[in-house]
Amino acid sequence: MFKNYVKIAWRNLVKNKMYSAINLTGLTIGMTCFILIALFIQFETSFDKNHEKADWIYRIAQQQKGNEYRGTDLFALAPLPLSEALMADFPEVESVTNLNLGGGLLVKNNKSFAERGLYTDENVFDVFTIPLIQGIGKEALEDPNSIILTESLAKKIFGDTPPIGQSILFGNETPLTVSGIVMDPPKNQHFNYSYIVSYKITDYYPNDVGSWASNNYHAYLTLAEGFDYKELEQKMISYKKFTVPAYKQYNLNFFPTFLLQPIKDIYLHSKMNMEIGVNSDIRYIYFFSFIALIILFLASINYMNLATAKSAQRAKEVGVSKVLGASKKHMVVQFLGESFILTLFSLLLAIMLAKLLLPSFNGLLNKEIPFAIVGNWWAFVGMLFIALIIGVLSGLYPALFLSAVNPIKALKGNFLKSHKEGAFLRNSLVVGQFVVAMVLAIGSIVIYQQLEFVQNKNLGYTKEEVVHVPYFEKEIAEKEDLIRSQLLSHPRINKVSFSTQLPMNVTSQGIVRDWEGNADNQEIFIYRTYVDYDFLDLFEMELIEGRGFSKEFYTDSTEAYVLNEAAVKKMGWTSAAGKKFHDGKVIGVVKDFHLQTFDLAIEPQYMTMRNIPQLRNFGQVILKIDTNNYKNTKEFIEKTMKAIVPLAPYEARFMVDSYSQMYDSETRLGRAFSVFTFLALFIAGMGLFGLVSFHVLKRTKEIGIRKVLGSSVFGIVNLLAKDFLKLVVIALVIATPIAYYFMNNWLMDYAYRIDIQWWVFVLVGMGISLVAFTTISFQSVKAARSNPVKSLRTE
Known part of the structure; x- marks a missing residue:
């Protein structure tokens, strides 16, 4: 009997090629997404579990x-x-x-x-x-003159030469002996x-x-x-x-x-200050888990919709089977078997697709997720279990729906007329599909708008045509003047400045208690940046009071401060220039600029000269350049600095790129949103295409009669399309508050953010309506232009 079920299931899948293809494609896409996201979640939740304790x-x-x-x-x-x-x-x-x-x-x-x-x-x-791997570990760290290398670094430095006992200069000053080789830390x-x-x-x-x-x-x-x-x-x-x-x-x-x-x-x-590494966020796990389930849900809806829609064609088959002695149980098993065969085939295709797409998925998320399915028995069992669940969930309602057919009504051909509730369910599922697609589409647009806002907002300084070179060498401080003059000799380098930090990500903070008028001995936490004479000019920061640093004033190098507006406001001043502050005096005030990411408000800050030796041993060389032939300019910058301090590594970077890197996780989230939005729309569109195809097939005679009576192609298309477009409008009404709620919550993480505009919802509604109308029209026009004689002969 089981063999017979499989044979019948296979014949039905082959016979209905279009519907099988739609279901197979939807389920394969859904399961591929699920596998990729499952690998991502498995990787993210496995952090630090490699330690025995x-x-x-x-x-x-x-x-x-x-x-x-x-x-x-x-x-x-x-x-x-x-x-x-x-x-x-x-x-x-x-x-x-x-x-x-x-x-x-x-x-x-x-x-x-x-x-x-x-x-x-x-x-x-x-x-x-x-x-x-080799040598000693714990004992080596008892000796400050020892160093332990990872396997990859040992290979990079020594090649095939045995590293144990070799000497390495640390910081080009301190000789250290290689005492041990350890495995590379896991990703x-x-x-x-x-x-x-x-x-x-x-x-x-x-x-x-x-x-x-x-x-x-x-x-x-x-x-x-x-x-x-x-x-x-x-x-x-x-x-x-x-x-x-x-x-x-x-x-x-x-x-x-x-x-x-x-x-x-x-x-x-963990979201603490001074984290030892870059952490992720549990919210991304929840987000991707939700996406995986949603994509599977959409694919399952397609199967349920098309299976119940085709119930009229299979009603007689069920009626004949029941007359010949088949029980309800046998019919449920048969239809669930069809669903499971299709799902199992989709799973095999999805595993192969996931293997092929994993490198691109890693690139999208900037991860190194391994393909941990082959050779992992529990992963295989888990995938089979998921396939079984999807097969059951997708096929259960159609199986129960068809197995409950009254054989007499089925054989008379009036089974469909007595099941209007089936149409309600199908319509509800279509609405559900488009609600999901619309929420994702609205989310995609809002994320894109916020990232564009972050990238294009006036920061209070210029970042265009600015290049910076990070350094951590003491020798740079001793040769600043030489480096400056050598760099400025290039015709495309216009300005050069040295600073402890870039203005886009100020991290140094201290306490100030001494300022003019602070009778109550209050204290403020204030961010600080140590700069040179050219810093303000290079970044074109706007002075709203006083002046910037100048070599014409000797005291500027030791006791001058430039504050931002937030600092002046915090201290309760109406004007600041010339007033006592900290261990010096204020010479100027700059217009507030964004000194950190947009999730943080602008805080009080001061800038002063780099007159402390320890603060000159690291920082940034900042250059304002002409970007024409940048490759040549970049080579000159790195070559010049390497000629002056030979062994240190240098990399010239555009400040625009470094700024964008600060929002890398949000950018990748936006791209992921876009990809999944497209997949959701594609799956929903396929389901709608299949449903419309069946709807047109069911009304073939009606279309023929209307054509004979004089209906135009437009009239017939309008007749078929309006019911489905109503569902899209209902979906938009439901999706709008849901999308607004979730995206508004996401935007709350930013101190500076966009407002969600009404036109976003209209745009998404119109766009998805256009997709739906195009899908519906394709089949409707084909039916409307067919020969009415053939339509009237259709059984």
Whole structure:
């Protein structure tokens, strides 16, 4: 009997080629999207699970109430003495390690390698799982003169030469011995590195020893199994006896409360200041999960719609089967079998498509997601289970609908007339499809508009024709004048400036208490940028009061400040030029400019000259250029700087590109929205095409009679189209408040944002109506232009 069911199911699929193709295409697209998104979710939720003790590893963070920085008072940092105190005071703490990530220049045989390294202690091997390939690991970090390389970096530097025991210059100054080779950290780990050294070689380490107010480390601990980390959090309140006096020493009026964060929560759930790496957001998981289910839902709706629409053609088949003794159960199994065969075939096609499309999907999301299906038995089982669920959900209603056919009515041919409720269900499903497509389309447009707003809004400074070169070398500060003169010798380089930061992403913040009129000894948190004489002019910042920095005034190099409007307002001044501020005086005020991303409001800021030696050892070389023949100019910039400081790496970047990079995740979200919107519209359009085709087939005789009686092609098209276009209008009415609610919530994350315009909804409604009308008209015109004699002969 099973063989017979399969045979009948296959014959029906082959016989109805168009409907089978529509269903197969829709299900294949839906399942391909589902597989790709499932791989994405699997990858994103697997972060930091590679460590053997992952369930018991926690990061130490802190909350500093009263110290809000970049929108939050949470910091992913800890002081160095905390680790020793935890080990001494709490036996449930098995191990604690302190680490940091930073750039470093490794030199071998006069060849330099700019890499990102892990600066830590020997306990890092007790907390994290770092597989050792050669040499020693934990013991190597007890010696500040040792370095551990990852497998890929060792290959890059030494090739086939054995690396263990070889010497490398760190920062072109300090010789380090290669003591161990470890595996490359996995891509699904929240921090990555290419070498490991002791943090004792850093300049800041001596000042951090014993200092409870110096937060330069990311600290992680392992708890013994069975202990609740929340209980340890409460016990850590006792360390205020160390932090409060330490912070008061620096006249700080806020004090840290230490927190513990499970390592598995960091990548998707952490939004703290000073994160060790770039995290994702759990909302993206929810968004893509929703998209996957929606695309599958649309494909399943197509199957249900077309199967129930074709019920009239199969009613007699069911009637004959029942007369010959088939039970309702047999009929349900037969129709579910057809659905499952189609779904299984779609699954096989979807797996192959997903394999082919994964590189493009990775490019869209900027990920390195592996194709973790082949060889993964549970993934195969999971995919088969999904296919079974889809097959059952898609085919269940048509199966129950057809199996309930009264054989007498079916054989008489009046089965369809007594089932008007089937039409209501089909119409409801069509409306559901277009509601989803419209919500995605509206979302796509709103995201695009917000990103365009971000890219094109007047920032308060110019970023066009500006190139910047990041640097981290002390030698640059000593040779600034030489670099400036050499760069300006190029005819297409117009201005050169040196600064600690670019104006688009100011991160340095401090406290100011001294300003004219501050009788109550209040304090303000203020962002700060250390610049040179040409900075304001190069960025064409608008001065609304006073003047900028000038070499004509000797004191400008030591005690001059330029404030933004927000700082002046914060201090309650109506004018600022000439007033006492901090350890100097204000010489000018610039018009407010966006110093951070658009999710943050403009905060108080000051600019002053780079007169502190430590602040000259890193920063940005900024150039205003003529962009004609940029390739030649870029080569000249990098070649000139390399000639002056040879071993350091330099990369000239357009500031416009760096600015766009700040919104990379939003841009990729917008692209994903667009892709899925297109797929949703395509699937909905295919379903509508199939439904209209059947609708036209069912009314073939009616169309023939109307033509004989004088109806025009336009009249017949209008007759067939109006019912379906009504459904599109209903879908728009339902989709509008849903889309507005979700997109307005998304925009709330931005301090500066667009308003959702009414015309967006009209545009989407008209666009989708046009798609629907085109789909309907294609079949309607074909039917209207057919020979009425043939139509009247149709059974």
